[in-house]
Amino acid sequence: MxxxxxxxxVALLLGFVTVAFGCQNEGPAEKAGxxxxxxxxxxxxxxxxxxDKIEDAGDKVEDAVDK
Structure with missing residues (x-):
């Protein structure tokens, strides 16, 4: 027992270590993402x-029309 x-x-420890090291290296898909x-x-x-520029231009047109 x-x-x-x-x-x-030991199996759980190896599993955790494998996952930890696997997450550190970025592959091409992660870099592309x-x-x-x-x-x-x-x-x-x-x-x-x-x-913002369109809104500013619209405000200028409104101001010009109001005058």
Whole structure:
């Protein structure tokens, strides 16, 4: 029984170590995912800036029409 418990402990320890080391290395899919995230964030920022410029232009047109 004691040998069986030791075997279980060793197997669990090896499993945790394997998972821990497997999570540290980034593969090509993880790197591509990060690049996609960064690109989407930049695109969102660019759209937000464009929206702000359109809103500012609309405000200027409104001000010009009101005068």
């Amino acid at each position: 004691a040998i069986f418990k030791k075997f279980i402990y 990060k690049q996609i995230d960064q690109t989407m964030e930049k695109a969102g920022d660019a759209l937000e800036n464009a929206g």
